[in-house]
Amino acid sequence: MGLGKSVVIEKQRMNGDLRMGKKRKQHRAMASRHIVLLSCFVFLAAQHGIQAVEYEVTNNAGSSAGGVRFTNEIGIPYSRQTLVSATDFIWGVFQQNTPEERKTVQKVSLIIENMDGVAYASNNEIHVNANYIGSYSGDVKTEFTGVLYHEMTHIWQWNGNGQTPGGLIEGIADYVRLKANYAPSHWVQPGQGNRWDQGYDVTARFLDYCNSLRNGFVAELNKKMRSGYSADFFVELLGKTVDQLWTDYKAKYGN
Numbered sequence: 001m002g003l004g005k006s007v008v009i010e011k012q013r014m015n016g017d018l019r020m021g022k023k024r025k026q027h028r029a030m031a032s033r034h035i036v037l038l039s040c041f042v043f044l045a046a047q048h049g050i051q052a053v054e055y056e057v058t059n060n061a062g063s064s065a066g067g068v069r070f071t072n073e074i075g076i077p078y079s080r081q082t083l084v085s086a087t088d089f090i091w092g093v094f095q096q097n098t099p100e101e102r103k104t105v106q107k108v109s110l111i112i113e114n115m116d117g118v119a120y121a122s123n124n125e126i127h128v129n130a131n132y133i134g135s136y137s138g139d140v141k142t143e144f145t146g147v148l149y150h151e152m153t154h155i156w157q158w159n160g161n162g163q164t165p166g167g168l169i170e171g172i173a174d175y176v177r178l179k180a181n182y183a184p185s186h187w188v189q190p191g192q193g194n195r196w197d198q199g200y201d202v203t204a205r206f207l208d209y210c211n212s213l214r215n216g217f218v219a220e221l222n223k224k225m226r227s228g229y230s231a232d233f234f235v236e237l238l239g240k241t242v243d244q245l246w247t248d249y250k251a252k253y254g255n
């Protein structure tokens, strides 16, 4: 019965619409639809405006062997796409789900140039040595990707306001590379190395062990390093000193 009544009301409404003039009604509907779409767009743009990161890739190595190999085997579009994927991956590892939890970075630039070493990150710029690309023996695209995951971690990680030991900074960057499955075969195996803060692969393997004791350990350690650094962070998160953890780690692998 209620159903019949609502049908009648609907009919009356339709008739009313017809009386008001179909054209005017259509325009009004379209206009309101535009307003809805526009406000959705403004809302999304505002939301993205806060967190949008710009990426720029420049090949300054020109016609040098490395510059040419970069263009032929890697390329600017792939590099750009890798910067985006690495960023998403790093925010995931660090469990930073909102812009407030992340470092504020407007733009990341990647520069391919002939220089010394392999790569470095500074002032939101990543520099990769074209000579290294040119002379690398093997799958240079995979190696380059791993290097970008490492360097991109330096862009996004907290450094305890400059107090975090360098070995731990480098260890976290290689930990991310390890978790992204870009660890090269020449890295040390788990349990190897002399000191927990030796850096790079040695510290990355150790952090992987620590993270196995407490899932999310590396993310929590990074969060703690937003404003400073203390070796007590290991005690607070795992209940043991970092030296004790290193001893346990070495013992686990018979070292």
Ligand SMILES: [Zn+2]
Binding pocket: 150, 151, 154, 170, 173
């Ligand atoms: Zn590094």
